[in-house]
Amino acid sequence: xxxxxxxxxxxxxxxxxxxxxxxxxxxxxxxxxxxxxxxxxxxxxxxxxxxxxxxxxxxxxxxxxxxxxxxxxxxxxxxxxxxxxxxxxxxxxxxxxxxxxxxxxxxxxxxxxxxxxxxxxxxxxxxxxxxxxxxxxxxxxxxxxxxxxxxxxxxxxxxxxxxxxxxxxxxxxxxxxxxxxxxxxxxxxxxxxxx
DNA sequence: GTCCTGATCCTCT
DNA sequence: GAGGATCAGGACG
Numbered sequence: 001x002x003x004x005x006x007x008x009x010x011x012x013x014x015x016x017x018x019x020x021x022x023x024x025x026x027x028x029x030x031x032x033x034x035x036x037x038x039x040x041x042x043x044x045x046x047x048x049x050x051x052x053x054x055x056x057x058x059x060x061x062x063x064x065x066x067x068x069x070x071x072x073x074x075x076x077x078x079x080x081x082x083x084x085x086x087x088x089x090x091x092x093x094x095x096x097x098x099x100x101x102x103x104x105x106x107x108x109x110x111x112x113x114x115x116x117x118x119x120x121x122x123x124x125x126x127x128x129x130x131x132x133x134x135x136x137x138x139x140x141x142x143x144x145x146x147x148x149x150x151x152x153x154x155x156x157x158x159x160x161x162x163x164x165x166x167x168x169x170x171x172x173x174x175x176x177x178x179x180x181x182x183x184x185x186x187x188x189x190x191x192x193x194x195x
Numbered sequence: 196g197t198c199c200t201g202a203t204c205c206t207c208t
Numbered sequence: 209g210a211g212g213a214t215c216a217g218g219a220c221g
Binding site: 060063064065066079080081082083084 | 213214215216217218
């Protein structure tokens with residue numbers, strides 16, 4: 001699986017239009033080479049957070065928490081939420097622009113035994129079917145905030161097969177901006193967080 | 196300093 | 209479908 005490194009998405013991939021990047025990430029592989037072993041999963045659900053979007057963390061300017069979003073594209077933005085969970089985002093657009101793509105669900109491809117141990121769940125569909133779940137299953141921590149997705153232990157690879165049709169809907173768990181169609185998932189996947 | 200809110204998950208009912 | 213767990217950031221004084 002280390003051969004996947006050959007397919008690492010370049011920084012230019014993330015530098016494009018955020019909504020476009022969110023769609024193109026569907027079907028790509030998120031990989032984490034942890035000391036305990038490698039875990040990998042196919043991205044089946046994403047959400048875009050863009051400029052002028054009230055639900056975007058960057059909408060009220062840069063703070064110590066969201067500063068990674070304003071940096072160069074191709075870095076991981078990991079933040080703490082609800083007192084218990086972390087969510088993983090890929091920073092997009094150009095430096096100075098606070099935009100990112102939230103990865104909401106994965107289809108486990110490798111290291112499912114590790115994922116089960118980290119999650120305490122057996123069913124494959126319960127391992128990565130939510131933003132906080134996949135972070136836990138992949139072994140991602142706050143230490144990964146600001147990690148370079150093009151040259152670190154945490155990276156994303158280009159898709160190996162052409163994904164099927166994807167569905168565009170509204171985002172989950174937000175109030176303002178909830179009418180914007182910025183959530184994307186692979187149609188029919190049993191691994192998405194919800195329909 | 197204090198108060199409030201939240202891009203969630205899990206366990207009930 | 210509802211509610212609790214649990215805590216960092218941000219707004220305000």
